[in-house]
Structure formats: structure tokens, C-alpha cells
Amino acid sequence: MGLTITLTLGALIAAIAALHFSWALGAHWPAPKGQPLAIYVTPGTRWPGRAITLAVALAIGAAAGVVLASRAKVPxxxxxxxxGAYFVVTLVFLGRGLAGYFPALWRRAEGLPFHRLNRAFYSPLCLAIGAGLAINVLIT
Structure with missing residues (x-):
């Protein structure tokens, strides 16, 4: 069961990294055609830029690697x-998930599609990943 959870969480995190990578290359999902992507995936109206988006994609990809490698026997x-790396990844996902429910952190996003999407999808997904990572450690 633990291996299944590890593979599922690793694949999910890798998919999130791939989505960020696609944004760095110019993809615009989930923004409808003609709408700026920034208002759907950032708490502001300005896109952070290709380099930052690529750095985030690489960091999330590294997190997927940490999760998937957690099953390896390491001397x-x-x-x-x-x-320690697994623990940090777990804390980052739990922290990002919890942060979505602190209104003071997202005042800039009020009225933007990101505000609704963050509460409905982004934060719950991060909490679920973080909880899954924590549970995975406990059952193995």
C-alpha cells in the first residue's frame, strides 16, 4: 500500500511540475482563450515571468523526485x-495548503478568479498531498 501511495503522490507532484513547465513555455490553461493566465494562477494580475515559473517547475519536479526516491534504500x-528532504517537501505542501485559508495573505487576489480557484482547488490539493505524504511515512 505504501508503494502505491508513494507512486501516486510522486506522479501527482510531477504532473503539477509539468503544468508549471508548460506555463513557462507559454501554455495558458486554465485561463479561457483571450484571458490572461496570471489572474487564474497567481494572486495578482502580472505574470511572474518565464524564469521564475521555470524555477518553480524545477523545484516542484525536485519534490516529485524526493517523494519517488523515498522508497530507495540509501546508506x-x-x-x-x-x-529531511521528504520532511521539508511535506511541510511545504501542508504550509501552502494552509496558507490558502488565511485571508490576509490573499487580499490582492480578492475579486480575481485565482481567489476562488485557490480556495476550491489549489489549497485543498496541497493539503491532500501534504497529508498523503505524512500518512505515507506513518504507514511504512
């Missing part, structure tokens, strides 16, 4: 580093 002292 000491690398096992502690791997466990």
Missing part, C-alpha cells in the same frame, strides 16, 4: 538527508 548518512 548512512544520506538516509538522514533523504528523510
Amino acid at each position: 548512512a548518512p544520506w538516509d538522514m538527508l533523504a528523510a
Whole structure:
């Protein structure tokens, strides 16, 4: 069961990284045709830029790698580093998920499609991933 959870979470995180990578290359989903992507995926109206979006995609891809590699047997002292990296990834997803429910952090986004999408999809997804990562450690 633990391997299934690991593979599912790793694939989901990798898919999120691929989506960010596609945005860095110019894709516009989930924005309707003719609408700026920024108001759907950022708390502002200005796109952060290709370099930052690519950096985020690479960071999320690295997180997917950490999750998928967590099943590998690693010799000491690398096992502690791997466990620490997994812990950090779990905290980042839980933190991002919880942050979605603190209105003071998202005042700039009020009235934008991002505000609704963040509460309905982005934050719950991050919480689910973070919880899944935490549960995965507990059951293995």
C-alpha cells in the first residue's frame, strides 16, 4: 500500500511540475482563450515571468523526485538527508495548503478568479498531498 501511495503522490507532484513547465513555455490553461493566465494562477494580475515559473517547475519536479526516491534504500548518512528532504517537501505542501485559508495573505487576489480557484482547488490539493505524504511515512 505504501508503494502505491508513494507512486501516486510522486506522479501527482510531477504532473503539477509539468503544468508549471508548460506555463513557462507559454501554455495558458486554465485561463479561457483571450484571458490572461496570471489572474487564474497567481494572486495578482502580472505574470511572474518565464524564469521564475521555470524555477518553480524545477523545484516542484525536485519534490516529485524526493517523494519517488523515498522508497530507495540509501546508506548512512544520506538516509538522514533523504528523510529531511521528504520532511521539508511535506511541510511545504501542508504550509501552502494552509496558507490558502488565511485571508490576509490573499487580499490582492480578492475579486480575481485565482481567489476562488485557490480556495476550491489549489489549497485543498496541497493539503491532500501534504497529508498523503505524512500518512505515507506513518504507514511504512
